[in-house]
Amino acid sequence: MATFSVRFWGVRGSLATSAPGYAAVGGNTSCVEIRAGDRLIILDAGTGLFQLGQTLVQPARATFFISHYHWDHIQGFPFFRPAYAAANRFTLYGPGKGELGLKAALARQMEAPHFPVTLAAMHAQLDFRSIESGEGVSVGPVRVRALALNHPQGCLGYRISFAGRSVVYATDTEHIAPGVGDPGTSELARNADLLIYDSQYTDDEYYGRGCAARQGFGHSTIEEACRLARAADVKQLAIFHHDPSHDDAYIEELTEEAHALFPNLVVAREGLSIDLLRLHALRAQAA
Numbered sequence: 001m002a003t004f005s006v007r008f009w010g011v012r013g014s015l016a017t018s019a020p021g022y023a024a025v026g027g028n029t030s031c032v033e034i035r036a037g038d039r040l041i042i043l044d045a046g047t048g049l050f051q052l053g054q055t056l057v058q059p060a061r062a063t064f065f066i067s068h069y070h071w072d073h074i075q076g077f078p079f080f081r082p083a084y085a086a087a088n089r090f091t092l093y094g095p096g097k098g099e100l101g102l103k104a105a106l107a108r109q110m111e112a113p114h115f116p117v118t119l120a121a122m123h124a125q126l127d128f129r130s131i132e133s134g135e136g137v138s139v140g141p142v143r144v145r146a147l148a149l150n151h152p153q154g155c156l157g158y159r160i161s162f163a164g165r166s167v168v169y170a171t172d173t174e175h176i177a178p179g180v181g182d183p184g185t186s187e188l189a190r191n192a193d194l195l196i197y198d199s200q201y202t203d204d205e206y207y208g209r210g211c212a213a214r215q216g217f218g219h220s221t222i223e224e225a226c227r228l229a230r231a232a233d234v235k236q237l238a239i240f241h242h243d244p245s246h247d248d249a250y251i252e253e254l255t256e257e258a259h260a261l262f263p264n265l266v267v268a269r270e271g272l273s274i275d276l277l278r279l280h281a282l283r284a285q286a287a
């Protein structure tokens, strides 16, 4: 029996958040586990990566796809314990090359004065690879395609396809105009089974209705997530990269309103698993 599932370990944007009232959605930053057949794919290395790492047993194998190197997407890597054990092997893909590339970004956050242990202390076999917008790579039978998203200093979105299903990871992206998604997300998301999308703000926050506007910060809104999911004919939408100021109660309130825009919407929260094969089976039954 094939497996194709998604599990959320970190769903928060910008800053890890811990306070009463945030526990249901969770406070860790971006980290998503994908199981496809016998392959483990890890999307981003935010603080959620620590707990994911605790579940792996030696000899562990996984392939990382890092969207970009803003702190909330890499800060968990120094605390990924399996990377310190020589028995483990990890392949890591990320955008950019040289000083702006993956290895340099991960090494830098582990250097003085930021961190006491350097990347050299990680004794697992770490294979760093560059991936660019428009490129596709295979992880065994899994196909991963990358496209640039609309985010300051760049970000890659990924479409992961396996067993005739697909999940799209589009965090940290800003729509172009009301109802106009960024071209990368719009292309990746077309007919996807699951779209995980940057829903950091509400439209009111984004346009500064009653507060300071957030346009140009590189993030999108819950309402835009719904519009994009509808336009791209996405089957299931998971709103993701929640603003650190949005507590559980507020996210629940926003979600109720958003359901009217796109009914097949779920809040990405820590511990949530989505079985992509079952999702399809449920749909076939309902049809």
Ligand SMILES: [Zn+2]
Pocket: 013, 014, 070, 072, 073, 172, 241
């Ligand atoms: Zn982010």
Ligand SMILES: [Zn+2]
Pocket: 068, 070, 151, 155, 172, 218
């Ligand atoms: Zn970012």
